[in-house]
Amino acid sequence: MNRQVILTSRPSGVAQAENFALVAAESLALGDGQLRIRNRFLSVEPAMRGWIADAGNYAAPVAIGAVMRSLAVGEIIESRADGWAVGTVVCGWFGWQEEAVVDPSAVVRAVGEADLPASLALGVLGINGVTAYLALTSIGQPQPGETVLVSTAAGGVGSAVGQIAKILGCRTVGITGGADKVRDCVELFGYDAALDYKAPGLAEAIAAACPNGINVYYDNTAGAISDAVMPQLALRARVVVCGTASITQWDPWPQGPRVERHLLVKRARMEGFVIFDHMDRWDEAVSTLAGWIREGRLSYQEDILEGIDTCPDALAGLYRGENRGKRIIRL
Amino acid sequence: MNRQVILTSRPSGVAQAENFALVAAESLALGDGQLRIRNRFLSVEPAMRGWIADAGNYAAPVAIGAVMRSLAVGEIIESRADGWAVGTVVCGWFGWQEEAVVDPSAVVRAVGEADLPASLALGVLGINGVTAYLALTSIGQPQPGETVLVSTAAGGVGSAVGQIAKILGCRTVGITGGADKVRDCVELFGYDAALDYKAPGLAEAIAAACPNGINVYYDNTAGAISDAVMPQLALRARVVVCGTASITQWDPWPQGPRVERHLLVKRARMEGFVIFDHMDRWDEAVSTLAGWIREGRLSYQEDILEGIDTCPDALAGLYRGENRGKRIIRL
Numbered sequence: 317m318n319r320q321v322i323l324t325s326r327p328s329g330v331a332q333a334e335n336f337a338l339v340a341a342e343s344l345a346l347g348d349g350q351l352r353i354r355n356r357f358l359s360v361e362p363a364m365r366g367w368i369a370d371a372g373n374y375a376a377p378v379a380i381g382a383v384m385r386s387l388a389v390g391e392i393i394e395s396r397a398d399g400w401a402v403g404t405v406v407c408g409w410f411g412w413q414e415e416a417v418v419d420p421s422a423v424v425r426a427v428g429e430a431d432l433p434a435s436l437a438l439g440v441l442g443i444n445g446v447t448a449y450l451a452l453t454s455i456g457q458p459q460p461g462e463t464v465l466v467s468t469a470a471g472g473v474g475s476a477v478g479q480i481a482k483i484l485g486c487r488t489v490g491i492t493g494g495a496d497k498v499r500d501c502v503e504l505f506g507y508d509a510a511l512d513y514k515a516p517g518l519a520e521a522i523a524a525a526c527p528n529g530i531n532v533y534y535d536n537t538a539g540a541i542s543d544a545v546m547p548q549l550a551l552r553a554r555v556v557v558c559g560t561a562s563i564t565q566w567d568p569w570p571q572g573p574r575v576e577r578h579l580l581v582k583r584a585r586m587e588g589f590v591i592f593d594h595m596d597r598w599d600e601a602v603s604t605l606a607g608w609i610r611e612g613r614l615s616y617q618e619d620i621l622e623g624i625d626t627c628p629d630a631l632a633g634l635y636r637g638e639n640r641g642k643r644i645i646r647l
Numbered sequence: 648m649n650r651q652v653i654l655t656s657r658p659s660g661v662a663q664a665e666n667f668a669l670v671a672a673e674s675l676a677l678g679d680g681q682l683r684i685r686n687r688f689l690s691v692e693p694a695m696r697g698w699i700a701d702a703g704n705y706a707a708p709v710a711i712g713a714v715m716r717s718l719a720v721g722e723i724i725e726s727r728a729d730g731w732a733v734g735t736v737v738c739g740w741f742g743w744q745e746e747a748v749v750d751p752s753a754v755v756r757a758v759g760e761a762d763l764p765a766s767l768a769l770g771v772l773g774i775n776g777v778t779a780y781l782a783l784t785s786i787g788q789p790q791p792g793e794t795v796l797v798s799t800a801a802g803g804v805g806s807a808v809g810q811i812a813k814i815l816g817c818r819t820v821g822i823t824g825g826a827d828k829v830r831d832c833v834e835l836f837g838y839d840a841a842l843d844y845k846a847p848g849l850a851e852a853i854a855a856a857c858p859n860g861i862n863v864y865y866d867n868t869a870g871a872i873s874d875a876v877m878p879q880l881a882l883r884a885r886v887v888v889c890g891t892a893s894i895t896q897w898d899p900w901p902q903g904p905r906v907e908r909h910l911l912v913k914r915a916r917m918e919g920f921v922i923f924d925h926m927d928r929w930d931e932a933v934s935t936l937a938g939w940i941r942e943g944r945l946s947y948q949e950d951i952l953e954g955i956d957t958c959p960d961a962l963a964g965l966y967r968g969e970n971r972g973k974r975i976i977r978l
Binding site for chain 2: 368451556559563570571576582584585586587
């Protein structure tokens with residue numbers, strides 16, 4: 317039997333445990349050209365809210381009754397596809413389930429970094445690190461000496477952004493929630509300054525930490541944090557719109573301070589980034605990131621839950637802010 | 648005596664006639680290296696609101712008691728600067744006055760298109776046309792077959808944007824106010840469709856006119872027009888933020904629907920453009936635009952007021968929407 321987590325109802329905001337069900341299904345027979353994967357690690361990410369939502373998004377929504385869409389790391393345990401050997405560790409779109417039967421097109425890559433933990437393929441060597449690297453360098457274009465401000469600075473994407481910006485010679489300022497994550501930002505991820513958005517006076521704290529303004533704002537949040545940041549952009553700033561984690565509902569559509577005048581007066585640019593557009597650069601990004609990990613220049617933090625029965629509440633917990641680092645479920 | 652329009656008080660919104668005074672000053676003696684210009688045409692532009700405002704802007708505000716900052720076209724009537732001959736027609740920062748004494752650095756360019764009206768150097772061959780050309784091509788990057796939507800589509804900048812986009816092979820849709828301007832958009836400026844923002848159902852009208860979404864949104868307005876446009880961006884759309892004409896006050900800062908989700912889902916880009924950053928490309932732009940005018944491919948409309956005493960109310964009138972085409976004051 318194959319235990320699976322399926323989407324049973326569509327939430328209006330963030331999916332809660334009751335929107336999912338854990339079911340046991342018969343293992344499928346393997347078709348010609350297919351692979352059977354035994355999942356070892358399942359990913360949990362903020363973007364899942366969007367994959368579930370009914371509203372216009374960048375991918376078709378997960379259907380009611382379908383296995384929850386997810387990246388996972390697993391091992392090929394049966395293969396009827398040329399070039400895919402049993403025993404290969406692969407990362408791909410295998411879903412929240414113990415076992416997946418997929419076409420090779422569902423595989424993002426074979427995980428070749430045998431010297432590094434396989435779970436990293438879901439975090440710093442996966443969608444988080446690759447997103448951080450490609451979005452920061454292609455849209456943010458940080459130059460040495462510039463100030464890079466990161467929201468959700470201690471999270472899977474944010475912590476990589478901060479460290480990559482530092483490697484590229486920038487001054488890095490992180491915004492995160494709570495004293496523990498502030499400490500992680502400075503001690504673990506090397507931010508020059510870290511600010512707690514839950515403390516009063518965020519705008520003043522940003523001004524003090526960014527005396528020359530913000531050249532690159534890497535935003536995973538939207539909401540009140542962005543509202544405090546936008547007036548403090550430097551001339552020709554770049555705003556990377558990577559996520560909107562602080563907005564839990566887009567219906568009714570939330571209001572905020574208008575950005576047009578900031579963009580105009582500062583000749584600033586604001587641009588959205590979705591990793592699925594950049595799969596052709598995945599291997600290049602992983603190789604660069606793995607090199608930095610081996611050199612001890614790129615740290616990561618994992619928040620590992622045990623067992624498939626932790627899946628249903630795992631996404632809601634992410635939005636409650638209870639994780640420290642990339643949230644992963646180990647099977 | 649030299650009649651001048653000076654700024655006497657700082658408005659909180661758009662400057663009204665009572666914020667200016669018409670005074671008569673002694674003509675200044677010409678210093679070494681200076682030029683005396685007899686102004687023939689003075690410019691009136693929406694951006695003047697920003698030049699007057701106290702709040703953070705892209706240029707130092709016009710001082711209380713100073714001659715109102717303005718581009719103008721005039722003739723050199725006295726010269727103590729090498730290379731600047733009496734009789735040369737020049738365009739530059741000569742202010743709202745009959746006569747200016749300036750350094751040559753105030754001159755933007757000598758007006759060499761003797762076959763075209765000199766006033767064009769303030770409009771389609773001046774800040775409007777040059778802004779339209781450079782902002783559209785550098786930020787908007789329109790590709791043949793794409794849909795370009797323009798707000799203030801019949802105005803000095805907008806009408807040039809629409810026609811340039813058409814020359815570049817795009818489908819063009821203009822948004823303007825009132826039946827007269829809608830007609831101008833189609834008949835004079837060749838828009839494929841023109842929409843009246845004062846009529847009900849703007850969002851639906853945009854959807855009908857842009858069935859494949861909007862690839863380039865050239866925005867001179869912000870406000871309700873942009874709020875109707877942003878949800879209809881196409882994938883990888885570019886939003887040129889060129890002006891915020893529909894927002895008359897930024898204190899208190901106006902709210903609007905959040906743009907982050909649109910930019911993210913559509914992987915769209917939104918960027919501010921200020922012409923003063925691009926003065927090095929002015930001659931190139933004028934030369935291209937003049938060529939299109941001579942070929943009959945680029946039309947323009949001028950709204951000419953007579954006499955310097957029309958200056959004080961001219962800017963407020965622009966914001967009342969009473970002009971048709973580029974507003975100019977003829978002396």
